[in-house]
Each structure stands twice: as C-alpha cells, then as structure tokens.
Amino acid sequence: MDQFNRFFSGRPTTAIAKILLGHKLVYNGPHGKVGGLIVETEAYLGINDSASHAFGDRHTNYTASLYAEPGTLYIYQIRGMVCCDIVAQPAGEPHGILIRGIEPTIGIEQMAANRPIKGVNISNGPAKLMAALGISDRQLDGLAMAKAPLQISLTTSKVPIQVDEGPRIGVNPDGKDAVKPRRFSVHGNPYVSHTKRRDDREDHGWRTTYGMAVR
16 A cells, blocks of 8 residues: 555545645646645545535446545546546545645746636636646546656645635535535635635735644
8 A cells, every 4th residue: 555545545535635735736747847735625425425426326437537546546527628636535435536726836837838827817726727737638547646747745735724614616506415515725825716816815824834744
C-alpha cells in the first residue's frame, strides 16, 4: 500500500475532502510544473449518493476508475471540458473527491498561457482549473496518483483559518442528497467558486504558518 492508498482511505470521505484544503495539486506537464493550493472540494459517497456517478451501483466503462484503488484519478468530461476526482476508500467502494478550485502558486505564467483569463476566474471551478493546468482530455483517467504526472502533495499543507461547509454545486436539486453539506472551502479565499468579491480576505483565508499534513 503506497502513501496515496493510505491517505485516501481509513477515514470518512468527507473528512478527507476537508483535510485536502491547503494541499498542493501539481501537474508535471509538457511545459513544466504547474499547480496550486486546493481551496475547494466536494465529497461524493458512492452508490447511495444521489449525486454520484456511481449512484445505484452503476457500472460503466466510463466510471470504471471510481471502483479502483484509493488515490486513483477519475477524470470525467462535462460540456467539452474535464474535471478531476480522486478515488477515496477501498477498491469497489466508489467514493470520490472532486477538486473544485485551486489558488495558483506554481507555474503561474504557464497557467495564464494555458487559460488566458484574468483574475480568479482562471481556476475557481473544476473545469477551469484543469484547463489552467493544461489538461484537456481523459488520458490520465484510471492512473494511480503515485505514478501519475498529476499529484497532490501529502507532506505539508497551508492551514485554513476557517473551513466553510455547504451543499455541492451543480447537482440535481431534486436528489435526496442535494442539500447535504459535502462541499468544503477555505473561507475568504478568492479562488473559491460562487463567492462574492466583498467576502475575499487579504490573507486569502490562510494561517501564517504551515502545518504537517494529516495522514
């Protein structure tokens, strides 16, 4: 069992999604490393979660990666763009954590070249951040994060001052799990989606010190 297997199992998926805030998402792409601090995540809890792609124990070739080992990348497409889920829990239990927003910190100029949008809109959404990283297809789908060019740093993290919890965005409002608090974000960070600029904090919602990641 590698470090990603351990990190993405052994505790509730909602807890892992919250812990990921402040960790770095890094893509070692064709033009060098790009990435940033995770500021927003959503947890999807498998076959009993009405918003999950695996709801009702649905098995398709498209969703096969969701049933793989914890730490596997599940890359899916929406409206011609791609989003990134990380598989959580043991194989066969299709939980996933969607990375919804990152604050760029690595290869910022390259990210701006990949997605020439000014301001926070460069990466304040799941498809936006993937475009900013330079990922536009599903080639990484099904790869174990330990061997993939797209990884999350598990050793250190920047610590949020406050974590906000609320309903997930873009799910079926009539679903039984639509309003459950499975979306987590760094309070006051401008790269969190669907926020008002007046709520942004000058410190972007981070504490001034780094803390060790919880394993």
